[in-house]
Amino acid sequence: MSEISEQAQLARxxxxxxxxxxxxxxxxxxxxxxxxxxxxxxxxFEANEKDVAKATADDxxxxxxxxxxxxxxxxxxxxxxxxxxxxxxxxxGRTTLHTTLDDGLELYRVTCPIGxxxxxxxxxxxxxxxxxxxxxxSGNSVFLKGGSEAYNxxxxxxxxxxxxxxxxxxxxxxxxxxxxxxxxxEMLALDEYIDLIxxxxxxSFVQYIMRNTNIAVLGHADGVCHTYVHKACDxxxxxxxxxxxxxxxxSVCNATExxxxxxxxxxxxxxxxxxxLKSAGVEIYGDQYVADKFGGILQTEWHHEYLDxxxxxxxxxxxxEAIEHINRYGSGHTDAIxxxxxxxxxxxxxxxxxxxxxxxxxxxxxxxxxxxxxxxVGISTSKIHARGPVGLEGLVSYKYKLYGNGDIxxxxxxxxxxxxxxxxxx
Amino acid sequence: MSEISEQAQLARxxxxxxxxxxxxxxxxxxxxxxxxxxxxxxxxFEANEKDVAKATADDxxxxxxxxxxxxxxxxxxxxxxxxxxxxxxxxxGRTTLHTTLDDGLELYRVTCPIGxxxxxxxxxxxxxxxxxxxxxxSGNSVFLKGGSEAYNxxxxxxxxxxxxxxxxxxxxxxxxxxxxxxxxxEMLALDEYIDLIxxxxxxSFVQYIMRNTNIAVLGHADGVCHTYVHKACDxxxxxxxxxxxxxxxxSVCNATExxxxxxxxxxxxxxxxxxxLKSAGVEIYGDQYVADKFGGILQTEWHHEYLDxxxxxxxxxxxxEAIEHINRYGSGHTDAIxxxxxxxxxxxxxxxxxxxxxxxxxxxxxxxxxxxxxxxVGISTSKIHARGPVGLEGLVSYKYKLYGNGDIxxxxxxxxxxxxxxxxxx
Numbered sequence: 001m002s003e004i005s006e007q008a009q010l011a012r013x014x015x016x017x018x019x020x021x022x023x024x025x026x027x028x029x030x031x032x033x034x035x036x037x038x039x040x041x042x043x044x045f046e047a048n049e050k051d052v053a054k055a056t057a058d059d060x061x062x063x064x065x066x067x068x069x070x071x072x073x074x075x076x077x078x079x080x081x082x083x084x085x086x087x088x089x090x091x092x093g094r095t096t097l098h099t100t101l102d103d104g105l106e107l108y109r110v111t112c113p114i115g116x117x118x119x120x121x122x123x124x125x126x127x128x129x130x131x132x133x134x135x136x137x138s139g140n141s142v143f144l145k146g147g148s149e150a151y152n153x154x155x156x157x158x159x160x161x162x163x164x165x166x167x168x169x170x171x172x173x174x175x176x177x178x179x180x181x182x183x184x185x186e187m188l189a190l191d192e193y194i195d196l197i198x199x200x201x202x203x204s205f206v207q208y209i210m211r212n213t214n215i216a217v218l219g220h221a222d223g224v225c226h227t228y229v230h231k232a233c234d235x236x237x238x239x240x241x242x243x244x245x246x247x248x249x250x251s252v253c254n255a256t257e258x259x260x261x262x263x264x265x266x267x268x269x270x271x272x273x274x275x276x277l278k279s280a281g282v283e284i285y286g287d288q289y290v291a292d293k294f295g296g297i298l299q300t301e302w303h304h305e306y307l308d309x310x311x312x313x314x315x316x317x318x319x320x321e322a323i324e325h326i327n328r329y330g331s332g333h334t335d336a337i338x339x340x341x342x343x344x345x346x347x348x349x350x351x352x353x354x355x356x357x358x359x360x361x362x363x364x365x366x367x368x369x370x371x372x373x374x375x376x377v378g379i380s381t382s383k384i385h386a387r388g389p390v391g392l393e394g395l396v397s398y399k400y401k402l403y404g405n406g407d408i409x410x411x412x413x414x415x416x417x418x419x420x421x422x423x424x425x426x
Numbered sequence: 427m428s429e430i431s432e433q434a435q436l437a438r439x440x441x442x443x444x445x446x447x448x449x450x451x452x453x454x455x456x457x458x459x460x461x462x463x464x465x466x467x468x469x470x471f472e473a474n475e476k477d478v479a480k481a482t483a484d485d486x487x488x489x490x491x492x493x494x495x496x497x498x499x500x501x502x503x504x505x506x507x508x509x510x511x512x513x514x515x516x517x518x519g520r521t522t523l524h525t526t527l528d529d530g531l532e533l534y535r536v537t538c539p540i541g542x543x544x545x546x547x548x549x550x551x552x553x554x555x556x557x558x559x560x561x562x563x564s565g566n567s568v569f570l571k572g573g574s575e576a577y578n579x580x581x582x583x584x585x586x587x588x589x590x591x592x593x594x595x596x597x598x599x600x601x602x603x604x605x606x607x608x609x610x611x612e613m614l615a616l617d618e619y620i621d622l623i624x625x626x627x628x629x630s631f632v633q634y635i636m637r638n639t640n641i642a643v644l645g646h647a648d649g650v651c652h653t654y655v656h657k658a659c660d661x662x663x664x665x666x667x668x669x670x671x672x673x674x675x676x677s678v679c680n681a682t683e684x685x686x687x688x689x690x691x692x693x694x695x696x697x698x699x700x701x702x703l704k705s706a707g708v709e710i711y712g713d714q715y716v717a718d719k720f721g722g723i724l725q726t727e728w729h730h731e732y733l734d735x736x737x738x739x740x741x742x743x744x745x746x747e748a749i750e751h752i753n754r755y756g757s758g759h760t761d762a763i764x765x766x767x768x769x770x771x772x773x774x775x776x777x778x779x780x781x782x783x784x785x786x787x788x789x790x791x792x793x794x795x796x797x798x799x800x801x802x803v804g805i806s807t808s809k810i811h812a813r814g815p816v817g818l819e820g821l822v823s824y825k826y827k828l829y830g831n832g833d834i835x836x837x838x839x840x841x842x843x844x845x846x847x848x849x850x851x852x
Contacts, residue, residue, distance in 0.1 A: 016753060020776045099798045105787065107797055114809045115779070195809050214637060216810040237832030244834035327442060349827050350446045353541070361531065361830025370838065371533055371826065372525045372847035383540045383621050383823035384642040385811040397809035400797065401775050404787025406663030408670030412796065421798035 004186040008116065008193035010173030011141040015115045017171035018139045023090035026137055029168035033133065034082040036164035037157075041075055044160070047152035048125065055149050063251065068149050070125040078129040081375060085137050088374045091392040092139045100422040101402075108401045113139035115195040117395065118187050119377065120209065122201055123147030128157050130375055131198075132175055136165065138395035143187060143194060145178040155179065188213035198378050203305065218390065220381040222305045223253030223333040225363045228322040228348070230339035231262040235269050237360060238338045239276045244362040245336065247280050251307045253379060254334050254356075254366045258302065258312040260322045266315060277311060287314040302329040319344050323351045330354060332381045334366035355381055355388035430612040434542065434619035436599030437567040441541045443597035444565045449516035452563055455594035459559065460508040462590035463583075467501055470586070473578035474551065481575050489677065494575050496551040504555040507801060511563050514800045517818040518565045526848040532829045537822045539565035541621040544613050545803065546635065548627055549573030554580055557624075558587050558601055560801055564821035569613060569620065571604040581605065614639035624804050629731065644816065646807035648731045649679030649759040651789045654748040654774070656765035657688040661695050663786060664764045665702045670788040671762065673706050677733045679805060680760050680782075680792045684728065684738040686748045692741060703737060713740040728755040745770050749777045756780060758807045760792035760814075781807055781814030 021029075037044070048070040055068055097109035117140045121127040128146050135142035146154040158177035165174060178187060187194065191214045198218045199209040206221045227245050229238055245256035261270050266289070274284060274294045284296030285306075290313045291298040299312050302325070306312075316322045326335050336358035337348040345359050356366040366389060368376020373391025380386050386394030411417040463470070474496040481494055523535035543566045547553040554572050561568035572580040584603035591600060604613065613620065617640045624644050625635040632647045653671050655664055671682035687696050692715070700710060700720045710722030711732075716739045717724040725738050728751065732738075742748045752761050762784035763774040771785050782792040792815060794802020799817025806812050812820030837843040 016749075016777060016779060019779070101791070101796065101798060105791075109814075112779075211640060216642070216808065218810075234832065240832055240834055244836050248835050248839065345829075351442060353442060353445070353538075354825065356826040356828060358828040359830060361828060361833040362835050364835035365527070365531075365828055365830075365833070366826070370527065370835070370845065372527060372845065372849070382642065384644075387823050388535075388826045397813050399780065400782040400792070400814045402782060402784040402787060402791055403771075404785060404791075406660065406666055407787040407791070408666055409674050409788050409790035409796070410670050413674065419796065419798065423798070 002186060004178070004183050005190060005193075007173065007176045008143065008187070008190045011116045011143060011176055012193040014171040014173040015113065015141040018136075018141055018174055019092070019113045021139060021170075025169055026090070026139065027086045029136060029165050029170050030082050030086050030133055032168035033136075033161050033164045034079045036160050037075065037082075037129070038079055040156075040160050041072075044075065044153065044156050045071060047156040048150075050152045051150050060149065064123060064149070067122070067124045068147075068153075070153055074126050078126050081130060082133050084374055085133055088137065088392060091137070091396045095426055096398060098424040098426060100420060100424070102407070102417065102420050104405045105407050106403045108403075109398050110401055111396045111398045114395060114397050116141045116143065116193055118143040118145075118194045118197045118215070120145045120184060120197070120199045120201065121147070123149040125150050125153040125157055127200070128154055129161065131377060132158070132161050134375055134377055134392060134395060136170070136174070138392050140395055141174050143176050143178060145184055145187070148181065151179065185212070188215065191215045200378050216385070218380050218382065218386060218394065219378050220253060220331065220333055222331045223255070223379075224257050224303055224305050224329065224331045225254055225333055226258045226260055226326045226330055226335045227256045227363060228260040228316070228319075228326070228335070228337045229262060229265060229269065229273065230319060230322075230337055230341060230344050231264040232341035232344060233265075233269065233338040234340055235272065238269060239272060241336075241338060241360065241362050242273060243276055243280050245364055246277065246282055246311050247309065248362070248364050250309055252364075254363050255307070256311065256336070256363045257305050258314065258329070260314055260316045260325060262322075263315050263317055270315075274313070281309050283310045285310060285312045289315055303331070305331075319347060323348065327351075327353050332383075333379065334358065334363045336361065336363050355379065428612060430604070430609050431616060431619075433599065433602045434569065434613070434616045437542045437569060437602055438619040440597040440599040441539065441567040444562075444567055444600055445518070445539045447565060447596075451595055452516070452565065453512045455562060455591050455596050456508050456512050456559055458594035459562075459587050459590045460505045462586050463501065463508075463555070464505055466582075466586050467498075470501065470579065470582050471497060473582040476578045477576050486575065490549060490575065493548070493550045494573075494579075496579055500552050504552050507556060508559050510800055511559055514563065514818065517563070517822045521852055522824060524850040524852060526846060526850070527828075528833070528843065528846050530831045531833050534827045534829075535824050536827055537824045540821060540823050542567045542569065542619055543821065544569040544571075544620050544623045544641070546571045546610060546623070546625045546627065547573070549575040551576050551579040551583055553626070554583050555587065556801055557803060558584070560803055560818060560821060562591065562596070562600070564818050566821055567600050569602050569604060571610055571613070574607065577605065611638070614641065617641045626804050642811070644806050644808065644812060644820065645804050646679060646757065646759055648757045649681070649805075650683050650729055650731050650755065650757045651680055651759055652684045652686055652752045652756055652761040653682045653789060654686040654742070654745075654752070654761070654763045655688060655691060655695065655699065656745065656748075656763055656767060656770050657690040658767035658770060659691070659695065659764040660766055661698065664695060665698060667762075667764060667786065667788050668699060669702055669706050671790055672703065672708055672737050673735065674788070674790050676735055678790075680789050681733070682737065682762070682789045683731050684740065684755070686740055686742045686751060688748075689741050689743055696741075700739070707735050709736045711736060711738045715741055729757070731757075745773060749774065753777075753779050758809075759805065760784065760789045762787065762789050781805065
């Protein structure tokens, strides 16, 4: 048995104990973790400086270096994130169904943790803290693998969090940090012990994970998000929202990558849209009309995620074509319509098949924090299990509990007895 | 493009139309289907007679022949199943969350269909009717593959159901029947169009499906269900429940396969249990003590599904060993405790990690009909998405809908504005 496999088995055994912790026990472990992170900050900063020094010597990108850095401000944010997690309701133990099957035969559906969750995340050390504490609050054991650039920081953070948790009564094995890339493929084979994998990272990396494991995978490969400018849009709102949706933070999955514009607007609003985007420094990749008319680059491949100051702009004949285009070329992540027309709004909201569909606001809102979930482990484009931004609720399952008094099936099968199936309000 | 792939694309296009049908439209299609099945029963019975004649000539098992037969009684059951489906609430369009993010920025989470569902089922023609109508009611397109023994019956049923549905306004391509086994592997590759596969059948078949597709799979490979006889059990209830759980219908996944008996009961209740089981015609596969003492066959492999008049019987030292045994050797399907002790009951219900956990009743209750779901597509041992018996609720996903008025993220990111996150009761 490999070390990873042993650790996974430990995590699975721990998960049974995690599942029955009370809210108070979990919250007191979270408090201990927050305190220990603060108390050991010198250690953390020292480890992080090593990682940053190595990354600088390796000539890593500026944005990556910025994400990798972990100082006072990020620590304070992480700690306050944990404190706000403590204020959230326990997602475990909620009754979501109660039916009296027959006299004295009571059925309940009650939320419970998933078990062992494997999370593979990018080079932000704060992600480790967030994911570990979300898994704790939802009663799950967790396997973590962070970006190799943050090796020393992650090692330090994981040790502090694990030890503080165990010190506060969490079971041994509740958290395990993987440190090498080869351990990822070992983890992908452990479907006996691991219930769910959440990969965060590039499109190709997430696709690799999805194609190489029998474990359920939660997440998204790409975010080809659309904003559709309907003929009945308000021009001022449109310009304001488009600039935010495209430029507020370009390297994230919920930034708008394609703008669809109603043909009727081609002489009225379209020139202003192009003008505003160009002024903001955005390069235009247009369909034939847009490229010719406004000097943009011709784009013909519509499933395209730039993650950059670039955007696809395409004319559409109306809402039918817009919806069809989005359902065909989008990634089911986040799509918006800008319109003052109620019928168009309702059709778009009903027919666009995406995790988040928005009216008159920026696609950048599609996010667990902004949606009020307290925190998120990721955004799912799957329609199975959790969809859209995933917070604590996506980290739980449920089980049915049936309480009887010596009841047997035979008399119901023969027709001598009939079920009552009285549904109770929760 | 293969024919299957074209059909799958058609089904996907149809799914967008299925998703926006009103309850009335879906229920009137269900009514049309029920009427058409009744009107065309001569055709159905004729096709079924062909299948039964061939199966008889091929010398198929009696139980299989019985499942394959489809006459007046089964048709009446199927039609009444459809009529009761009509009375169930629409699972689509339910709002499950409403949060005011800020003034005029309203977030809703609303249930919606999954999309295209592929179901592979055994040789019961009534399964085809049930699955097709469950998918319809939940607004999903469906790909069906039934047992080859029911080839003619399935062909006839699928045509009647599809035509009646389209006649009542369902979109073309909403249902497609696969007829050859090789089409299954083609279907498993169509992750672009198919959102969920539900395989029903033997352990090895379901495992094959799970290992050979990137599409999400809902179901269970095996049902190694336990009944644990706790030291504080009531003897009469225990004997009655055990006989029902083991013998009421042996070839199904929720029949008890392993009986765990508290050591303290070895001279009191255990002899009666063994006696009752033997009288009912059940063969005993025991641990060393049970095999020696009662002349049973020695069993050492505890993850064993008999689907027969056979049962494993093992002594355990108490509730700790019982729970550990079940979580280790069970399949997370359905497990029961027989006890009058409240602490033991509560620990078992909390710590056993299975889709259904039961107190003082037969494992045979774990079933969508008995749980009051109207019907079921199967029982899931996964903790992702739907768990336990899966009815209409397991066939829907959800999407987030956000309504704004020109709102952008920038002022929230800079700290100029703060979210209010006012949660509303649903």
